[in-house]
Structure formats: C-alpha cells, structure tokens
C-alpha cells in the first residue's frame with residue numbers, strides 16, 4: 644500500500660516545483676510525479692534562451708534558471724518520481740485520490756495539484772521523408788548549445804516567437820541566419836521581426852516552406868525551398884536547419900467517471916485564480932489552468948502555485964489559514980540564512 648500524501652503534484656515544471664516548495668512551507672507531505680527523466684518542464688526546451696521577464700531576476704539562461712527552480716522545489720525534500728507518467732485518477736473508498744501511473748504503480752493522495760503544463764509535449768517534427776535521420780546531426784528542434792552554430796549558415800523554419808527569438812540568439816554567433824515562414828506575415832512580436840528584417844546578416848522569407856532536405860548520411864547540405872505564392876523553387880546551401888513549428892500536446896491522463904474536470908478553450912482546464920478546478924480536491928497551477936486574466940508565463944505559474952497550494956491546504960485542513968505565508972525563518976532556511984549573514988558581516 645502506497646503512503647498517503649497530503650498533496651501530489653502532477654508535473655515537475657516551474658508551476659509544479661514552486662508548488663512543491665510552497666507546500667513544504669505549509670508543512671504538507673508532498674509528492675511530485677514527472678513524466679520526463681528530468682525536472683524543469685518546458686524551460687528545458689530553451690536552455691540557451693536568456694529569460695528577461697521574471698521579476699527581480701536578472702537576465703538568466705534557461706538552463707541555469709531550470710537548475711535554480713529545481714533546487715528551490717526540492718528544499719523541503721518532496722518525494723520525486725521522474726520517468727513516471729500519470730495515466731488515470733480515481734477515488735478510493737476512503738475518499739482519497741488514487742493516481743495510477745504507466746508503470747503500474749498507484750499513488751494515494753488527499754489532494755492533487757495539476758501542474759502538467761502543456762501535457763506531454765514534443766516539438767512538431769518536419770513532415771519530410773528522411774528528415775529523422777538528420778536529428779541529432781544538423782537538424783534541430785531545440786537549441787541545446789550555441790557552439791555548433793558558430794560562423795555557420797543557419798536556416799530557421801517558423802514564424803512565431805520561438806523562431807524569431809532563436810534567430811536573434813544566433814545572430815552575432817552564426818555567419819548568416821535565414822528565417823522562412825509559410826504564411827504571409829510572421830506572427831512573432833512585431834518589434835523583434837522588424838529588428839531582424841533590418842539586420843545585415845539575416846534574411847526573412849515568407850510564404851516559403853521546406854520541400855526537401857538534400858544531404859549525405861551524416862548531415863543536410865542543402866535545402867530545397869518553395870515559394871508557395873509564386874511556386875518558385877530554390878535550393879540553398881546550409882550548415883544547420885532549425886525547426887520551430889510549435890509543439891504537439893498529448894493529453895496527459897484520464898479520470899474515472901465520478902470525477903469531473905471542466906475544460907476551457909479545448910485544452911486548458913477551467914479554474915479560478917485560487918487554483919480551484921471544477922473537481923473538489925483537484926487544484927491546478929501554471930500553463931494548464933485557464934481563468935480570466937491568466938498569464939501563461941513563468942510569473943503566472945508561480946502565483947498560481949501559491950494559490951493552488953493554499954487552496955489544497957484549506958481543502959485538507961479547513962481550519963488552516965488561506966493567506967499567503969511569507970517567512971524567512973523556516974528551519975530549512977537556517978543554514979542558508981546563516982551563510983548569507985556571515986558573508987554579509989564578513990565573518
């Protein structure tokens with residue numbers, strides 16, 4: 644029989660990790676279940692991106708930020724199950740949640756926080772014959788390191804923020820960056836598109852798609868492009884191809900028929916800013932939840948996490964306070980506090 648947890652958090656991304664930190668602050672026995680082998684969530688998809696928009700945090704690389712949120716999330720030693728996919732949720736006779744995972748295990752919990760973000764998320768692959776053999780060579784769906792791109796000619800396919808952000812990241816490192824997009828207009832932030840258009844080392848081509856990858860066994864050497872308006876074909880030399888065609892979201896898990904989670908706009912779960920969903924005992928934080936004014940960004944995930952944990956705490960202990968707790972004097976902080984104070988006093 645599995646141990647009973649106060650709260651089980653599905654997903655070890657920013658929302659799940661901050662929920663784990665906060666539920667530790669609130670003395671809740673906590674478990675995190677994460678499908679991927681590593682904690683960090685979507686931030687692991689952009690290790691080389693500089694993140695500028697987290698309050699009070701100087702610009703920081705995704706990779707470092709992921710490390711920091713993991714460290715913070717583990718402050719209160721939650722039980723962590725990685726490589727574990729939640730498949731099914733039901734209730735048992737004791738009115739506890741039973742969470743079944745793909746490996747046949749069952750996890751019992753008083754409450755659940757869904758922090759499963761975009762669900763099981765994978766980059767949309769190029770639908771071109773033979774493209775898979777170039778993965779891990781010079782066809783990329785994320786940019787794990789900038790080094791291979793130094794002084795190289797890079798073709799980026801995609802017109803959204805990710806494609807344009809990557810183009811900016813690579814300019815100054817790569818020799819040349821060409822961005823193609825199948826539609827009339829790039830959908831990324833206007834100012835970033837304009838900046839890219841005016842850069843001498845970049846070219847932006849709209850109405851353009853990849854038709855064929857031409858190369859040997861090791862790598863792509865050339866790409867055949869099609870201008871879908873003029874029907875003109877064009878073959879260009881490339882050193883690397885980066886594809887930013889968005890992500891496939893695979894629905895995370897199913898529920899037994901007596902549990903009901905209402906959806907909003909198809910994918911997201913309908914909730915409120917207190918992290919409550921339509922199902923009592925199941926709370927939600929981060930990208931997975933939708934309510935009026937919801938911000939699908941890191942800062943939004945952190946605020947949601949605090950509210951979801953407070954709501955879960957009140958659910959399992961109706962006498963507990965629902966307000967946010969600000970404490971710098973938790974036992975777990977003692978050692979770090981002393982280290983910082985010693986450093987400050989130079990002793």
Ligand SMILES: Cc1cc2nc3c(=O)[nH]c(=O)nc-3n(C[C@H](O)[C@H](O)[C@H](O)COP(=O)(O)OP(=O)(O)OC[C@H]3O[C@@H](n4cnc5c(N)ncnc54)[C@H](O)[C@@H]3O)c2cc1C
Nearest residue numbers: 654656657658678684685729759760762895929930940941
């Ligand atoms: C390319 C890119 C760049 C971005 N840049 C910025 C930026 O600069 N600033 C900013 O504020 N935001 C940025 N964002 C958005 C930010 O990353 C998200 O808002 C944030 O990651 C949401 O956190 P989350 O924990 O809700 O979800 P996620 O980060 O998606 O984490 C959810 C986790 O749940 C796991 N999971 C899902 N289903 C299951 C299951 N059934 N069982 C077990 N585990 C499961 C997933 O594997 C995943 O690890 C960016 C996003 C992308 C894609």
